[in-house]
Amino acid sequence: NAGVTQTPKFQVLKTGQSMTLQCAQDMNHEYMSWYRQDPGMGLRLIHYSVGAGITDQGEVPNGYNVSRSTTEDFPLRLLSAAPSQTSVYFCASSYRARGPQAYEQYFGPGTRLTVT
Amino acid sequence: GQQLNQSPQSMFIQEGEDVSMNCTSSSIFNTWLWYKQDPGEGPVLLIALYKAGELTSNGRLTAQFGITRKDSFLNISASIPSDVGIYFCAGRASRGGADGLTFGKGTHLIIQP
Numbered sequence: 001n002a003g004v005t006q007t008p009k010f011q012v013l014k015t016g017q018s019m020t021l022q023c024a025q026d027m028n029h030e031y032m033s034w035y036r037q038d039p040g041m042g043l044r045l046i047h048y049s050v051g052a053g054i055t056d057q058g059e060v061p062n063g064y065n066v067s068r069s070t071t072e073d074f075p076l077r078l079l080s081a082a083p084s085q086t087s088v089y090f091c092a093s094s095y096r097a098r099g100p101q102a103y104e105q106y107f108g109p110g111t112r113l114t115v116t
Numbered sequence: 117g118q119q120l121n122q123s124p125q126s127m128f129i130q131e132g133e134d135v136s137m138n139c140t141s142s143s144i145f146n147t148w149l150w151y152k153q154d155p156g157e158g159p160v161l162l163i164a165l166y167k168a169g170e171l172t173s174n175g176r177l178t179a180q181f182g183i184t185r186k187d188s189f190l191n192i193s194a195s196i197p198s199d200v201g202i203y204f205c206a207g208r209a210s211r212g213g214a215d216g217l218t219f220g221k222g223t224h225l226i227i228q229p
Contacts, residue, residue: 042204105217108158109157
């Protein structure tokens with residue numbers, strides 16, 4: 001298994017540009033999430049999904065869109081990039097199993113985004 | 117939303133020393149997780165805790181779920197150079213549901229040879 005994969009690894013955008021960060025997992029996990037990590041801030045939840053066709057907002061959803069058409073993929077779209085969106089973005093997934101083990105999230109390697 | 121207070125922010129220790137870090141919350145958590153992040157990588161799950169009072173070990177790592185359900189600690193015994201990194205606590209407050217984790221701001225562990 002490749003686990004959770006993210007592309008690209010690095011990206012530079014100009015203010016106002018749009019782009020999609022890709023995330024895929026091959027573990028048949030139903031739960032997938034996007035986080036951003038900023039210095040001194042830990043990881044903050046952007047959006048999450050409990051299964052194909054179902055998404056919901058996290059703590060910092062503004063400026064981002066998500067969709068979940070398949071179990072494997074959960075892309076994150078930046079509609080009009082702003083310098084405040086400069087960050088490291090992590091995708092995570094977890095099992096949908098009975099019991100608390102459903103909450104053990106596995107993270108991808110991250111995408112480092114700079115908006116100038 | 118919930119907030120986790122993680123301390124210390126950073127630790128400078130000698131190789132071989134034991135390490136202790138903790139997280140506290142103003143809310144009750146039903147799950148506590150401890151992650152380690154190496155530079156340029158995503159967080160990796162170290163230990164998961166599900167019951168108040170639970171004490172769980174993973175090699176030289178030991179973590180406990182506080183009795184009040186508002187705190188957790190992580191101990192690392194006999195530290196080695198590869199223990200360097202950022203350690204995050206994370207918690208989930210809701211029973212069921214699928215919202216993501218709440219993370220602490222991390223403890224940066226630096227080991228001096």
